[in-house]
Amino acid sequence: MSDEKSKVSDKASEIAKNIWLAGVGAYGKAVEDAQGRLEKAMEPPKLFRDLVKAGTALEDDAREALESTAAAKSSVEERINRVRENFHMQRPARIEDLTALHKKVDQLTRKVDKLSKALTEQGVVKSASGARKTGSTAKTAAKAPTKAARKKVASKKKAPTRSKSAASKRKAK
Numbered sequence: 713m714s715d716e717k718s719k720v721s722d723k724a725s726e727i728a729k730n731i732w733l734a735g736v737g738a739y740g741k742a743v744e745d746a747q748g749r750l751e752k753a754m755e756p757p758k759l760f761r762d763l764v765k766a767g768t769a770l771e772d773d774a775r776e777a778l779e780s781t782a783a784a785k786s787s788v789e790e791r792i793n794r795v796r797e798n799f800h801m802q803r804p805a806r807i808e809d810l811t812a813l814h815k816k817v818d819q820l821t822r823k824v825d826k827l828s829k830a831l832t833e834q835g836v837v838k839s840a841s842g843a844r845k846t847g848s849t850a851k852t853a854a855k856a857p858t859k860a861a862r863k864k865v866a867s868k869k870k871a872p873t874r875s876k877s878a879a880s881k882r883k884a885k
Contacts, residue, residue, distance in 0.1 A: 831837040 828837060
């Protein structure tokens with residue numbers, strides 16, 4: 713019986729030892745988990761601060777880019793306004809403006825014709841055949857095309873064109 717008692721005693725002490733070791737292991741695991749949680753609890757503020765720093769840098773870059781874009785846009789708008797002022801394009805052209813321009817063109821054409829005629833008479837220029845004609849032809853050339861003329865031009869644009877090689881092939885047949 714003493715053997716049986718020692719076996720039971722050994723088994724009981726082994727079970728007690730295992731229980732003790734399981735308790736120590738549980739304590740160790742709890743300590744590790746607590747330390748891990750503590751590290752994680754300290755990490756988010758650091759991570760948050762890092763993100764805030766990165767966001768601040770990006771915001772500064774974006775603000776600089778926005779300011780340079782706004783400056784470029786205003787510069788382009790200023791240039792466009794100066795061009796419009798130079799060409800008086802702030803208002804659409806009126807029929808009176810166009811009529812005045814046609815009169816000025818006719819006057820200039822007459823002056824050029826007089827000068828070329830005078831040069832021809834002096835012998836500086838051999839012939840005035842290349843000079844522009846004044847009168848009704850200059851006025852009709854300066855007028856805007858009529859509605860019928862625009863339709864005629866549009867219909868010519870829509871008509872299919874044939875290449876010279878295709879036409880010459882038909883003639884050869």
